[in-house]
Amino acid sequence: MDFSVVHLDLGKEYRGGQRQVFYLLSSQLERGIKVALAARKNSFLLLKVQEELPQVPVLALGGGEFNWLSAFKLASWIKKNNCTFLHTHEARAVGLSFWVKKLYPQIRLIHTRRVSYPFRNWWSKKKYTLAEAWVGVSKEICAYLKQQGLPASRIFSIPSALELKRYPLRQKELSSPVILGIIGALSSQKGHELVLPYLKHLPFAYRLLIVGEGELRPRLEAQVRLLGLEEQVRFLGFRESNKILPKLDVLLVPSKDGEGSSGTIKEAWASKVPVIASDLRANLELIEPGVNGLIFKLSQPETLVEELVKLIEDDDLYFRLTQTGFKEVLNFQVDKMEAKYFQLYTYLLAEG
Known part of the structure; x- marks a missing residue:
């Protein structure tokens, strides 16, 4: 035709x-x-x-x-x-x-x-x-x-x-400090501001890599200084996600609204990086909690800390999420x- x-x-x-x-x-x-x-x-x-x-x-x-x-x-x-x-x-x-x-x-x-x-x-x-x-x-x-x-x-x-061959697999043990990442435009709907205050309550050492550019960057940088998180949080600007994901231990997707079908979640699956995402309906279309990712409640952002601790302390859960996520991405x-x-x-x- x-x-x-x-x-x-x-x-x-x-x-x-x-x-x-x-x-x-x-x-x-x-x-x-x-x-x-x-x-x-x-x-x-x-x-x-x-x-x-x-x-x-x-x-x-x-x-x-x-x-x-x-x-x-x-x-x-x-x-x-x-x-x-x-x-x-x-x-x-x-x-x-x-x-x-x-x-x-x-x-x-x-x-x-x-x-x-x-x-x-x-x-x-x-x-x-x-x-x-x-x-x-x-x-x-x-x-x-x-x-x-x-x-x-x-x-x-x-x-x-996504094009699976673009994404190298994560090939390392859990880092110390743990490397967390948020990848996406620095805009209000992506949820950076919502979760930053709660990261102070993590009981383990971590680094958060914020990847992306946008109008929210000055405000986020000010928030990081106000929270005293300058040593833990780094702004990397725009980077190709396939260059960053293999360096991460966990990808955070704290989006508040506007998501369609999150490419970042699929990219993390392709790199065998476990995902913790907000309970937006679009995220729940992709993630089955405890099977191919974890979910925290936007109405209770402190639950992100609970999910992070559960993931880092449970080796079997960590391995299962990476393996199931990788199988899931074959459908996309x-x-x-x-x-x-x-x-x-x-x-x-x-x-x-």
């Missing part, structure tokens, strides 16, 4: 969502699908695709969902190349695609939503309405889209994936994600 897909992402940064776009482009190329990328000019994703996937056509766009020049440019490019699908991957791309669809109604729209935040206003909901299909990376996101009145028969759950490989998207494309084409 012959068709082509244009992937649209307007993010400047290279976070989990952009990595998923890159994975999808790479795997669809291997299948022989005609793919292209429309992305923000000079964005990390666009430059990475140009360097590592030079056979993929790229279209550089201005930023923003109300950039009429970009909408016209993309619609004209899609029409000229007779593209079948426009597949968006983040909120600004959804907005721009709304105007592209108005300009070129023949294009079939697919929106992948990676966050569980509610729609903020009428426009954040309205811009989703012109699609032929919607994908949520978690069951929670799919349920929310249905609650918003989008047709349930057009909503599909396809979790995000890139080829499985690509196959599900291929099924979705062909299903929509079969409808005519």
Whole structure:
């Protein structure tokens, strides 16, 4: 079945969502699908695709969902190349695609939503309405889209994936001091501020590596100084997670809201690093407590300390979580994600 897909992402940064776009482009190329990328000019994703996937056509766009020049440019490019699908991957791309669809109604729209935040206003909901299909990376996101009145028969759950070979295995005994890590953007929803005060109560020596950048960094650094944790907590800035995870003894995922299908949890599983996560619904879709990870209660953040102590003091539990997590991550490989998207494309084409 012959068709082509244009992937649209307007993010400047290279976070989990952009990595998923890159994975999808790479795997669809291997299948022989005609793919292209429309992305923000000079964005990390666009430059990475140009360097590592030079056979993929790229279209550089201005930023923003109300950039009429970009909408016209993309619609004209899609029409000229007779593209079948426009597949968006983040909120600004959804907005721009709304105007592209108005300009070129023949294009079939697919929106992948990676966050569980509610729609903020009428426009954040309205811009989703012109699609032929919607994908949520978690069951929670799919349920929310249905609650918003989008047709349930057009909503599909396809979790995000990872490339297992990128992640070296943790190959060491438990460190002394114990090395803890939090990996992700330094933003309020990630929960750093919530758990830092309780780490003072750990009964064992530790180091906490905070990996990532964001607007919250100055406030977090001030909080660390106020708590007197300068010796225990280190801010590493942005680092590739596969370079950090093998050095950790435990990954903490204290997210408060907004998570879709946590890539960081899966990455830790791939490196055989045990995970302790908050009891967000999205995290509970992945983690079965005591089997492939541990869970603490956001309403009782002190339970993080209890779970950490239990993990560090129980060698059998520690080993079991790493082994079960590694088996679990085999369900989230890139080829499985690509196959599900291929099924979705062909299903929509079969409808005519």
